[in-house]
Every structure is written in C-alpha cells, then in structure tokens.
Amino acid sequence: MATYNPEWLEFEKALGMRPVLNGSIENMVGQYSTIVALAKSQLPAQDSLVTTTDHKVKDGLTVRVYKPEGSSAGGKLPVCLYSHGGGWCLGDLEAEDPLCRAISQFSPCIVVSIDYRLGPKNKMPTMIDDCIAAWEWAWNAASELGGDQTKYFAAGGSAGGALSFGIAERLIADGKRSQISGIVALVPATLHLSNVPEEYVSAYNATNENVKDTPVINRETMETFYHAIDSDPTDPIQFPALSKNLASFPPTYLATCEFDPLCGDGKVMEIALKNASVKVWSDYYEGYPHYFWIFSCLSDSKRLHVVLKSENRLMYNGLMFFFSMAIADNAIKGFATLDALMKAHVLEGKDSWELRWNKEALELPVLRMASAKGVDKSRALTYAALWNQVVSLGHDVGYRDALKIHAIRAGVANKIKDLEAYELKIVKGYGFSMYKGEDAPTNNIEMLQSMDYRRDGNAPKDLPAKEKAEFYQRPDVQHLDMLIAQATRDIDDKPAEHLVRCKERQKLYTKKGNLLKSARKLFRENWFSTSYDEEALRQVQPREDEDKILPAKSRQIGRIF
Template sequence: MGFRPGLKGSLEEILEAGKNQLHHQPPVNTSDAPVQFYDKKISQDVTVRVYTPKEKPNDPVPLGVFGHGGGFCGGDLNSDDKTARYMAEHVPCIVVSIDYRLGPKFKFPTMLDDFETGFNWAYDNAEKLGGDQSKVFAWGCSAGGTLSCGLAKRLAEKGQHKKLIGIMNLAGGTMHPGNVPDHLRDQYKAVEENAVDVPIIDRHVMDTFNRAINANPHDTDYTPALSKNLKDFPKTYSVACGLDPLRDDAIIMDSELKKAGVPTKIDIYPGLPHIFWVFDGLPSTKIFYENILEGANFILS
C-alpha cells in the first residue's frame, strides 16, 4: 500500500491537509456499541471524553488518561477515537481523553498544563468513573505521547510519581534538535535521515510545529528524555516508526529509561511513517493494535 505524500507548506496549509488526509467523523453512541462515551467540561479550559467498555467487569478497571495527536496545533477528541475505543474495549479500561488547548494561539506548556488538569481530575474521580486508582496510566499518540512523558516528568519532580502505574508513548517526541547532548548525538539521526521525502511528517513539519508553540529546547517538560528524574518514571511502553523524524526520540527515551533502571518495552516499525496506524488498510496496522494491547498489559502487570 502506498502512502500519501508528506504534509507541506505553512502551518495553516499543513493543518488543512492533515484534516483532509486524516479526517474522522465524530463517534456516535449506539446501544449495541462495545464502548460507550460522554463528554464533560471539567474546567474553564478543559473538556474530557470518557470511554467506558460496555462489558466492564464489576471490579474497578485500569484508567488510561489519553492525549490525541496533531503536533500540538491540530486534532481534537475525535482524532484518535478509534485508538481510544480499542483500548477501552480490549484492555479493558476506562479511557479519559483530554481536549487540550492548541497552538499557535496557545504556547507550550499550555497543552501539558491542560493534560495535567485532565489527569488530576481523572485520578481524583477514578472510583466514580469505575476505575482503579492504583492502575492509572497516561498514554497518547504523537503529541499526546509527548504529553504523557511530560506528565510523568512533572509527577516525578513533585514526588508524586506513584500516581502513575505506567505510560505509553506512541510515536511522540521526547527531544528537540536544538538541544541534543553530545553523548546522544550518534543515536539522534532520524531528524536528518527522515528530513525530506517521507510520508506524513518530515523535518519541515516538525520544525513548523515547534515554532508555532514556541517549543523551548531546554524545557524538559518538552524534552522529557533529558529529565534528571528518569529513575522515578513508571514502566514505559514506546512505539517508534522507521520513516519518522521522531523515530529516535522514542528509541532514546527507551534507552535512557533502561539506564535509569525503569522497566521498558518498545516496538519499532521499520519502513513505516509517523502514525502509520491511521491507515486501516495497512497490514501493519493490525499488528500495531495487537502490540499496543501487549504494551498496555506490560505497564499494568
């Protein structure tokens, strides 16, 4: 199966093309659907979508706080609905998806602030939601993966790391090309290897998003692989895509966490672009979904 060309142009053109390529209809609740959902405004700035499996056990189930993709400038609660729904049904677990504010209107770390607000609400209300407060994890696709790692970093700094049983970073960035320590330079090659002529996102798209949100290369909220508190991160599952300029972000994060003594698991997909699983007809998409279920079982075990 061939891929569409990568996103091009200005930020506005990239976001419009992304909408056209990756458009998702809003989900509809039906009585026979295996997962039910509702939206709830939890603060002036943050709305969440709560997914509950219809066949949920009587006992509390794990609760996953989810961040959608979109380069911090696009996406919404519908963007990764299929992935959120899959996890809710098959883990099974409660999924709380966070509708965080976006760039370029808002700058980083507003997105992480909103994600943390959503996490705190979900954690505090875990029992009411049917979730197990001792099994709360953070996860996300692309930008949402970055937010999950950033949340773990913040909780580690505050001495609250035990609130998270694990994180799942599905192709999210954990580094910034403007701040690569010498000891990691030989490992950080994907930004050049996949700079041009790759599907979905290339170096231009990555840099455009970074500029739009004023991403600070030295802010470890945005570059959690460089955190001084990695030893206090929870179990971590990562996904890296071979034709992705962010490929080595996930690989380096996995390696640095291992060095810090954190249990990790990673799946690498050679020859596939950023968030390839949005293409339903791709054979590797089925494998991806099977693997993230194993990843969830890993962090929850």
C-alpha cells in the same frame, strides 16, 4: 539503502499522492482534516461496545470518557489518560476517537481523552497544564469512573506521547509519582533537534537518516510546530529525554517508525530510560512513516489490534518470557521467530487464535539446568531453582504475594507423573500455566485474572532516596562502615598479603547487605499495607478463601496446545 514497505507504496499509489503536513499551521489544518477523514473512511461502522460521555474540567478544557461494555457491573478498571497527536497545534476529541474506543474495548480500561488547548493561539506550557488538570480530575473522580487508582497510566502519540511523559515529569516534581503506573508513548517527540545531548548524538543521527520528504510529517513540519508554540529546546517538560528524573519514571512502552523525523527521539528516549534502569518495551516499524497505523487498510496497522486483544498487556505478560524460549527451541509450529509470532493476525470474527507445539519439542524442558560446561538440553531446571526465579520475577513486576509454581507443561521443572490429576489441582493456586489438552479450565483462567488484583506496578523495588539516606545514618550501619573502612586500610590494596583480613571485610559487607535487604523488605511491606485501597484490601484474603474472590466473568484468551 532503506526502502518503504511495499504496502505503503501501494497505498500512496492508490491515493495518487503522498499525505503530508507542510506549509503554515493554517495550511496544515486543512491537510490534517483530510488525513483524518481518509483514515476514518477505512474503518468499519462504530459499534456500541464502548460508551462515551464528555465532561467539562474547566474553562477551555473538556475530556471524553470511554467505558467498555459491562464495566459498571464488574470490578474497577485501569484508567488511561490519552493525549492526542497533532504537533500541539492540531487535533481534537474526534480525531483519535476510533483509537480511544479500541484501547477501551480491548484492554479493557477506562480512557479519558484530553481536548487540550492548541497552538499557535496558546503557547507551552498551556498544553501540559491542561493535561495535568485532566489527570487531577480523573484521579479525584476514580470512584465515579470505576477506576483503579493503582493502575492509572498516560498514553498518547507524537505530541501526545511527549505530553504523556510531561504528565509523569510534573507528577514526580509534585511528589505524586505513586499515581502513575505506566506510560505508552507512540512515536513521541522527546528532543528538540537543536538540542540533542552529546552522549545521544550518534544514536539520534543514526536513526534519523531517513527523514527527508517523509510522509505524514517531515523535519520542516516539526520545526513549524516548535516555532508555533514557542518551544524552549532546554525544557524537560516538553522534551523528556532531558529530564533529571528519568530514574523515577514508570515502566514505559515506546513505538518508533523508520521513516519518521521523530524516530531518533524515540530511540534516544529508550536508551535514556534504560540507562536510568527503567523498564522499557518497544516496537520498531521498519519501512513505515509516522503514525501509519491510523490507516487500517495496512496489514501492520493490525499489530496494534493484536496487542490490544492480548488478555494481559504485553508489558506485563509473563507468557512472553516462555514464548521467547519456545521460539529459540523451534517449538511452536509455523513460527521461526518471535517477531513473526507477534505479527500473527487474529482471524476476522475471532477473539483468539491457537498455537501448536512441534511434535519433536514436546518432551524438551523449557527451563534447563546450566553449569560452567553450558546448558544441559535434556535436564529440566529443578523445582527449587524455578521457584526462586519466578518469585523474583513476581517481585519485579509488583506482586505482593509469593507466586506458587504449578506447571508450564509436561516435562518442565519436576516431572509430573499423574498429569491429569495435577491439572485438577492447579486451579487452586497461583502461577503461570500452560496446558496440555483441548480446553484450558475456566477456573484457572479466572485465577490468572485474579492475580492481577495482587500486583501493583508501583510496588517499590528499592528504598527511596530519603529512606536509603536514613538507612546509612543508622548507628549499626555506620559502625559497619567504620569497620569496613578500617579493614580496607589494613589491606592497603594488597589482598594477596591479607587474605584473612579480606575474608573479614567480606563478612562485614555481607552483614551490611543483609541489613539493607531487611530494610527494603520492611519498607515494601509497609508500602503495601498503606497504599491499597478498600477494594484491593478485599482482594488480599487468606489463600484458603481464594476461590471466593475470583472475578465472576472470564474472558477468552489464546490457547496453547
């Protein structure tokens, strides 16, 4: 039987109550204010590392812009359009002000928090209309904000998570998919409980067993919210798991909680997106209720803080790939599982922490040769194979340029005879690097940061539907299709009797595949040449000039020894 995390139960005991929104919307207004005040009372005094300004977008709609310290002097920053939670009926700019400040400071990025109109006075789709208006305002104001238009993303929790998906749905419908590069949806509402598609019923019910009398919100709370804004259970704008455009959604991060009536919503959305081949990252908070992280006294609420302090957001952090393999080898001292590593807390007053290798793992290659007999633990993957794999990984996350491989650590890929001399050279190229020694060279940290200018998460990985249809209409492709069809008829489902014909057909398939590969490559190159703004073009310079375009200021990151 599932049980609450002991820390949460102690928290409730200290409060002398279970915080929950129930009753009418009028009743919930007071309850919500109490919960927000309680959450804010646990936070330290506000610092001046983030500046804010309020802007009126139109009658009834205001946004608050958060900028991290020094943003005006640096380069362009990602822009987050943040939609607060509250069941579309509660909340305002003040309620989640601390979280917006944290996102802006530790990402770092520019946050545009949306004070959308609320129910029950307003009905759907007023809320999503306001979010789209805010998005358009922020998009058009990119220059004034200092925002990088290749890195606009939507984020929010609960109802705000649903609105973030709604923004993507609207942008796709309006032919503006290229504007949004990601979604961060914390415990989002994605399905009306009365309209769960048959293929998702089992997954939805399996994760929604622990939703009776839950803290913060329960199922009755959600029913009250839905009724208050006249929700249409079949509307994909409000309930994104029903969308017909899921394959076009950008990379997404999802967080779900065990004791939450929206747990099933998040899990179904994760399944639906993965089925549509969308990249999804997720965290599941066992033993906790909806939105528990607003109470900073709980230790697991600090996990969000660790994510925000990461030099690169986890959804784009290539090092996580190597962490996973290191954990599998028991190579990192003090951590037996990746989950344990991700729960590690940054010490108070520090911006990083150190990880150390277990001595017995120092000479193990991280990436190994494999054959039909299995993996050879003592043989490192060849340089050529490693090169091909990382180039592919770079392509998948949107890097324009081929990535050069330097060193993961001693013993990986080709053996490095003169490690000290090699470390002096790695600052001149691209690549993922871990270091053996006390201090990582600052220039190399800057190089890793500069790589971010060469990546665009919107970079196409395949031909869009229109271009793909045009490809299949090409005379040379249609001619190949005709020859393949004739060969298939000749084989007549008897390949053993027509081996020569089978080989001829395979050659035709290969030729067609190569044509498609060339068409994809050409489309991708054309996309890059027309989609980069002036700043991105300035960054894409000949490699011999690379040291001239490094960011002027480096930021501290975790080190691995």
